Amino acid sequence: MRLDEQAESARDQVDEETAELDxxxxxxxxxxxxxxxxxxxxxxxxxxxxxxxxxxxxxxVGRLRTDRDDLAVAAAEVGNLVRRFEGEAxxxxxxxxxxxNAHFAEVFSELFPGGRATxxxxxxxxxxxxxxxxxxxxTRRRSDDDLLGVAILAQPAGKRLQPLSLLSGGExxxxxxxxxxxxxxxxxxxxxxxxxxxxxxxxxxxxxFTRLLTRLAAIxxxxxxxxxxxxxxxxxxxxxxxxxxxxxxxLLSVRFAPDAGTADVTxxxxxxxxxxxx
Numbered sequence: 706m707r708l709d710e711q712a713e714s715a716r717d718q719v720d721e722e723t724a725e726l727d728x729x730x731x732x733x734x735x736x737x738x739x740x741x742x743x744x745x746x747x748x749x750x751x752x753x754x755x756x757x758x759x760x761x762x763x764x765x766v767g768r769l770r771t772d773r774d775d776l777a778v779a780a781a782e783v784g785n786l787v788r789r790f791e792g793e794a795x796x797x798x799x800x801x802x803x804x805x806n807a808h809f810a811e812v813f814s815e816l817f818p819g820g821r822a823t824x825x826x827x828x829x830x831x832x833x834x835x836x837x838x839x840x841x842x843x844t845r846r847r848s849d850d851d852l853l854g855v856a857i858l859a860q861p862a863g864k865r866l867q868p869l870s871l872l873s874g875g876e877x878x879x880x881x882x883x884x885x886x887x888x889x890x891x892x893x894x895x896x897x898x899x900x901x902x903x904x905x906x907x908x909x910x911x912x913x914f915t916r917l918l919t920r921l922a923a924i925x926x927x928x929x930x931x932x933x934x935x936x937x938x939x940x941x942x943x944x945x946x947x948x949x950x951x952x953x954x955x956l957l958s959v960r961f962a963p964d965a966g967t968a969d970v971t972x973x974x975x976x977x978x979x980x981x982x983x
Contacts, residue, residue, distance in 0.1 A: 707741060708738065708741060711734075711737075801891060801892075802824065802826070802855075804891045805824065805884075805887050805888055805891050806823060806824045806887075808886075808887035808888075808890045808891060809822060809823070809824055809883055809884055809887035810822055810823060811887075812883040812886050812887050812890075812917065813859065813880065813883040815913070815917055816879050816880075816882070816883055816910070816913050816914065816917060817859075817861045817862060817876075817879070817913075818862065818913075819861075819862030819863075820859070820860050820861040820862045820864075821859075821860050821866070822857070822858060822859040822860065822880065822883065823858050823866075824855055824856070824857060824858070824884075825855070825856045825858055826854070826855060826856075827854060827855075827856050828854070856868060856869075857869040857880065857884060859872060859876070859880045861876055869881075874905045875905050875906050875907060875910055878902065878904075878905045878906060879906060879910055879913075879914065882902060882914065886917070886921070889925070893925065895926065896925070896926035896927065896928060897925065897926070897927050897928070898927075898928045898929075898930070899927065899928070899929045899930065899931075900930040901930055901931060901932075902914075902929070902931075903929075903931055903933045903935075903936050904931075904932075904933075906933075908935055911933055911935045911936060912935060914936075915935065915936055915938075915939035916939075918939065919939055922941070940961075941960065941961055942958065942959065942960040942961070943957075943958065943959040943960075944956070944957070944958045944959075945957050945958075
């Protein structure tokens with residue numbers, strides 16, 4: 706294209722019939738032609754489909770830009786929803802936590818007369834970095850709210866307020882039951898199943914536990930799997946399996962009358978049954 710332009714310009718400026726050729730100008734023109742030819746050769750073969758390919762790529766780039774803009778708008782909307790849900794979740798968690806904490810203190814004082822207990826939000830300890838090792842960026846960006854946990858602090862009568870891990874086995878079991886019962890009072894369920902929860906408890910603790918279940922059984926249903934005779938005396942109905950002399954097992958169910966202390970028994974009776982006053 707540049708050669709054609711220069712040739713056309715030369716035709717306009719030089720009269721080929723009368724003008725004398727300038728040797729210096731001709732030499733410069735030869736050098737320019739040689740330079741342009743080398744430059745054209747260095748470009749390689751010409752792609753005749755370049756305009757069509759450029760148009761196709763330009764159309765694709767336009768679609769990608771549109772999709773990118775749509776994604777940016779959607780990401781902004783999702784970010785707004787996340788922030789709104791985080792605020793709502795924090796508000797609801799605070800309300801539920803306060804209600805559970807109040808019920809937990811009430812149930813604990815009933816299971817441990819003269820004692821007190823509370824729930825506390827705290828951040829778990831972070832592992833210390835080794836000497837010369839920098840803290841991970843993800844750890845530095847994590848906020849304290851993301852690390853909040855719930856610590857159970859209990860103080861039976863005659864002891865100081867301490868974490869759950871420092872209590873004895875029976876105290877830990879009874880405190881855990883108090884937490885579960887506090888949760889179910891905030892978010893009730895149709896019925897509850899306790900499997901051998903009274904195993905680590907002594908007789909005094911079992912009596913307190915059964916008295917609490919008896920009070921709550923007026924509005925809720927409890928199914929307790931147990932081998933403890935004290936717990937059985939507080940039940941309204943008993944279900945068990947007995948084996949006769951022939952080695953055949955059969956189901957035995959006993960439902961106590963609420964007023965007369967009698968029992969309606971279904972199944973095979975191997976010994977007299979009576980309800981013992983708790």
